[in-house]
Amino acid sequence: MAPTIKQIAKLANVSIATVSRALSGDEKVTSETKRLVLNAARELNYRPNILARNFVKGKSNIVGLILPDISDEFFSEIIRGVDETSYDHGYYTMVISSHKNRSLVESVHTLMSNGLVGGFIILIPFMDQKIEAALMHERVPFVIISGDNNAGEFDTVTTNNYQSAFMMVEFLVGKGYKKIAHISGPADNNDALLRKKGFLDACSKNKIEIRNNWLLDGDFTMEGGELAINKILNEDDKPEVIFAANDMMALGCYNAIQSRGLKIPDDIAITGFDDILISKYANPSLTTVKVNTDRIGKLAAERLIEKMDGTNNKTAQKIEIESELVIRNSC
Amino acid sequence: MAPTIKQIAKLANVSIATVSRALSGDEKVTSETKRLVLNAARELNYRPNILARNFVKGKSNIVGLILPDISDEFFSEIIRGVDETSYDHGYYTMVISSHKNRSLVESVHTLMSNGLVGGFIILIPFMDQKIEAALMHERVPFVIISGDNNAGEFDTVTTNNYQSAFMMVEFLVGKGYKKIAHISGPADNNDALLRKKGFLDACSKNKIEIRNNWLLDGDFTMEGGELAINKILNEDDKPEVIFAANDMMALGCYNAIQSRGLKIPDDIAITGFDDILISKYANPSLTTVKVNTDRIGKLAAERLIEKMDGTNNKTAQKIEIESELVIRNSC
């Protein structure tokens, strides 16, 4: 049904090889012949069969994008970033979500040398042995998006969690804060761990006392933030500012604080991490760290396509996405 | 490099045809032969080449998902819903985002009979002539996700904007409210239009007076909501409740109201639409309408796969996703 190069060949009175060459811009074909072929192609409304092309070339211009089984406000931005870059390079984007019926490892196996994708990008919340093993045997190029860049000798795009947390603490110190508490995220989340580490190191460097009971455990949820802060809000000696490892927990702190009639930032200041949609609109607006999510997708895709094109096969690169402090009114 | 059925054939001492049949579960092949083939396949760690399979079968088990060029909190849920269903049926999901370099129409053309996808789902914020024309000529099956189901004779999955808005008004009336204002969304957004229509019709039916200056224009942003409500907050004769066409605008109203020292819902009540993440945590928590976003993706994918399988080619279906009133403390 769909027109093929054979039909173009017949219409233009040339061989299919010439058609193929004319369409792919081979310099050897006469401009006259090229004109003929292109006209015929336009007339027939020809679209090359991508499947056939990839198949015969033995490689695919499809970029796989493997997502973990959690939902996240930022995923659509990453997807968009990847697809935009893919498109600009003439590639397609295939999303493989993990979910109850398909684990992250299984997702990798799905793509393993079935020829569908020519490479893939994988979002890994926490690198474990299973995933690493699966990736070790992978034959197509891939890039990892992760909070952590210590993940073996793989190409990785990371957010600079550590540096950003560090930066946040130094900013607070610069504003004169000395008594700083931290609410961390889940223990099995690399982003959370690195943010905590950044906090701790920055405190050490700036001679800020780290009190154990001001090192609170959270879980990245609003309730978790509320729960955590309530543990120290009753004490006489309160911290001046609380640095929550993500905005959701920071907003949980807002609730706890405001329901006690305390004022942010006068009685106690709050900062977060992520710059989710609402943070700008919270009252007071939340000081936080903004990660350039679409750049993550873009750069991961660019690096992957370099590898797929064979343009740049140098050893694994670690790309860190710069993030920025968003200073608002909560401190 | 990657193992093929030829290698399996050699290892199992059968022909490639038998291998193909054994792998695809043809009943004609002996269980003994099947055992041999499967063993060989496992030994070689064989994965069928999807590209070759789709190519030779002349159809694709890839579902295209065309997204508009706006970012949305709900997209990742829709993507997940689609991919989950695709996976369960042995299909793959390919995302085609529209953006500055590729319009929605161009996205459709991209997929047009290039063999890559066997069908697609397209999210359309507002159906216009161009898109409709592009879709008319499309050869592969597709399903539209839209706020509006009047979009010609196409298969469509819609949220029931109209009914939900209607339901919201009747709920408010049931609570005794008589003076109701509405802030609508952008004029070129179908969801917004239908919500307004639902509001108007429900008011008429319930003999609620519709005042023109209580029919406010918004733009789905927080600032828009704030701006709109400020127009009527100074008047002596204020509405008892404001029904915003989405949560963002409702939260804008929160700001305006609370900065005047008024209390929600005692002085004025607010309701929204969408049930975005924050609405649950707003203070007071926001009464709104929750759309089952993942069901939208799921049902669209199910319908599409029916068509792709040829299981069900009956005339275009209009599927409406039921949504639910989420009653909280803002009214």
Next chain:
DNA sequence: ATCACCGATGTAAACGTTTACACGATAACT
């Protein structure tokens, strides 16, 4: 014992495209 049939397997063509190689014609050398 012959025939017809059936069930299991093999043979080979087909899908649309790319590309190595062959070929003929023309141009550029000796």
Next chain:
DNA sequence: AGTTATCGTGTAAACGTTTACATCGGTGAT
């Protein structure tokens, strides 16, 4: 003029899989 490059085009093979058709052995009916 004869040889050799060069250039444009054609021929045909290849990619991995599916599937229509052929083949062959065996079974049951006559």
